[in-house]
């Protein structure tokens with residue numbers, strides 16, 4: 001598990017939105033090969049959705065060929081209830097981007113047969129080839145999705161009774177009245193999340209600090225279900241400073257040093273190795289490749305095959321081709337890099 005620490009919730013949201021954007025662009029989704037994105041609700045991802053929406057409106061990212069699966073949904077409140085996760089997702093994200101409604105999957109908490117609803121959800125994930133990136137939040141009791149303390153770490157999508165702590169925490173969305181909070185939910189299981197190719201978790205604020213400490217510094221434990229991500233090869237937590245308050249200083253320092261060394265060595269450690277292979281990392285503020293403006297991320301191999309542009313290097317420009325290795329020249333403006341195949 002990796003830990004990325006950022007100053008505040010805004011920088012966390014920017015990091016996570018950049019990361020998701022990079023992933024989707026690297027993947028290059030198409031109708032026949034869509035990108036599959038798992039999504040959470042809660043207050044933590046709201047800013048991420050805002051930044052992703054801004055990126056979409058700026059033409060940086062398209063969700064046309066992105067299939068989404070949401071983590072969970074309450075049982076027994078109408079789909080159009082303001083606090084249903086259906087309402088949440090359309091309000092904060094889906095209505096603002098070009099995701100196709102038929103590509104959106106949110107569990108139906110009012111299905112006649114809830115067990116079959118859950119089984120169909122698992123089948124739908126399987127049918128599209130699994131989830132490429134699952135975005136998650138963390139509950140104050142360390143839960144992921146609605147996998148409450150004590151959940152099986154081998155669990156799959158199912159009906160779950162909510163823990164009192166969760167009902168209490170979520171009552172802030174229901175006029176602070178615990179009696180209005182649904183007592184049950186449908187949720188993906190821990191194993192459903194572990195099956196994703198990559199998991200990115202957002203942890204914000206001091207109220208998540210204890211949970212984060214348990215999930216990162218202690219062992220895998222079914223009482224803090226997010227800790228199961230320690231078993232995942234490509235999982236990353238992106239936290240603000242407040243969420244790290246209960247971690248040991250040396251833990252935070254270690255994870256910060258990983259990121260620093262990776263940056264100095266000129267590659268983005270956050271990219272899983274299999275996705276890093278054949279990519280070249282560009283860390284200037286903006287790049288142009290083949291006349292297209294790209295965000296400061298990893299370019300596809302066929303776009304800048306021979307180049308590794310080191311982090312913190314001066315911003316360079318000049319013609320670059322796959323077969324030759326011309327000397328890049330310094331951009332006197334110091335703000336752009338031109339890459340031409």
Ligand SMILES: N[C@@H]1[C@@H](O)[C@H](O)[C@@H](COP(=O)(O)O)O[C@@H]1O
Pocket residue numbers: 040041042043044045071072136137138139140143144145146166170
């Ligand atoms: N089921 C959701 C979780 O998926 C979410 O991670 C958690 C944290 O919410 P928040 O981000 O509002 O703290 O809330 C709910 O319990």
